[in-house]
Amino acid sequence: INDLLLHTTTTTHNTTTTTHNNTTTHNNADSSNKMFWLQRRIVEVQHQRERDLSPAVSLVSDRCVVDPIVYARFYLGAEMERELRQCCRAQIEASVERYRDARLSFVFLL
Numbered sequence: 001i002n003d004l005l006l007h008t009t010t011t012t013h014n015t016t017t018t019t020h021n022n023t024t025t026h027n028n029a030d031s032s033n034k035m036f037w038l039q040r041r042i043v044e045v046q047h048q049r050e051r052d053l054s055p056a057v058s059l060v061s062d063r064c065v066v067d068p069i070v071y072a073r074f075y076l077g078a079e080m081e082r083e084l085r086q087c088c089r090a091q092i093e094a095s096v097e098r099y100r101d102a103r104l105s106f107v108f109l110l
Contacts, residue, residue, distance in 0.1 A: 032076055032080065035072075035075065035076060036072065036076055036080050036083070036084065039068035039069075039071055039072045039076075039084055040068070040084055040087060040088060042067070042068040043065050043068050043069070043084070043088040043091055043092065044088065044091060046063065046064065046065050046067075046068075046095070047065055047088075047091035047092075047094065047095050050064075050065075050095055050098060051094070055104070058103070058104055058105065058106070059098070059104060059105045059106070060105075060106045061105070061106075062108060064095065064099065065088075065091060065092050065095040065096070066096075068084065069081060069084060069085060069092070072084045
């Protein structure tokens with residue numbers, strides 16, 4: 001996963017809204033927080049759905065638990081990406097272990 005994240009960039013999102021003669025700068029902390037929790041939920045649900053598959057069922061997927069991690073890094077920054085990896089560590093590790101077993105998974109990342 002670390003190798004996938006080496007080529008991403010960190011961006012900070014601030015929104016400036018001008019209303020009549022007043023300028024309001026709104027830091028999208030609330031929006032970033034919501035995006036973080038969405039990515040966390042995606043990891044949890046993706047892991048659960050994969051876990052629910054019978055061990056005899058092969059998984060062919062263009063989505064996996066790596067996607068929300070990359071999304072967090074690219075759109076929310078390195079700090080949020082690290083936090084996501086930390087809070088979902090068990091699910092991520094279990095899913096990645098399944099992906100490593102070529103008899104069970106074929107996952108491709110674009």
